[in-house]
Amino acid sequence: MSLSQKIIYSLASLLIFSQPVFAEEKAEASTKAKAILEASPENGIKLADVALKRLNIQFLAISDVGSVKIPIDAVVHSLSRVGIYRLRDGWLKLIPIKAFSDTGQRTVIVHSSELSIHDKVVVQGAALVRVAEMEAFGGGE
Numbered sequence: 001m002s003l004s005q006k007i008i009y010s011l012a013s014l015l016i017f018s019q020p021v022f023a024e025e026k027a028e029a030s031t032k033a034k035a036i037l038e039a040s041p042e043n044g045i046k047l048a049d050v051a052l053k054r055l056n057i058q059f060l061a062i063s064d065v066g067s068v069k070i071p072i073d074a075v076v077h078s079l080s081r082v083g084i085y086r087l088r089d090g091w092l093k094l095i096p097i098k099a100f101s102d103t104g105q106r107t108v109i110v111h112s113s114e115l116s117i118h119d120k121v122v123v124q125g126a127a128l129v130r131v132a133e134m135e136a137f138g139g140g141e
Contacts, residue, residue, distance in 0.1 A: 039136035044085075044093030047132060058124035059087055067111045074123045075100065075108060076130055084110055085122035085129050092122070092129055 035051035047057075062068055068084075076083055076094060083094045095114040102108050115121070122129055 036132055036136045039133075040091070041137070043091040045129075045133050045136045046090050047092060047129075051132070055125050055128045057122060057129060059120035060123045062115050062117055062119045062121065065117055066113060066115055067109055068115060068121055069103065069107055069109045070121060070123050072102070072106050072108050074121065074126045075110065076126050078130065084112070085126055086112075086115065087120040087122065088116075088118070092133070094130070094133065 035048055037046040037048055039045045060068065060070060070084065074084055075097070076085065078094070081094070081096060082100075083096045085092050086095045095112055097110040097112045100108040100110040
């Protein structure tokens with residue numbers, strides 16, 4: 001894991017999993033659900049709405065089957081895998097992309113057979129979703 005990935009992982013872990021500081025927040029936190037609601041190797045992870053909002057995770061709806069134009073920062077590189085996070089039925093899953101072409105404007109067009117019209121993709125906060133996924137499945141790359 002590179003130094004920048006370690007820093008992102010550390011900061012995101014603090015943001016996602018830190019304990020509330022103020023007494024009022026502690027009382028509220030005891031009644032709130034966890035940030036990661038479910039994890040499944042097959043489906044990915046489900047994050048609580050409050051976690052998505054707190055992390056400012058933003059999505060783009062798929063309008064063309066199999067491809068989408070997204071910010072280059074939405075592409076996740078993890079070891080030998082390159083992919084994007086797809087939201088389907090509440091599950092966030094890192095799906096592989098076959099190819100992507102740089103548009104020259106900090107955006108890329110990505111292609112994947114695992115994208116359909118009713119899906120959304122993460123366009124902001126992909127690194128934080130990756131941290132949550134690593135936490136859910138025991139860390140590591």
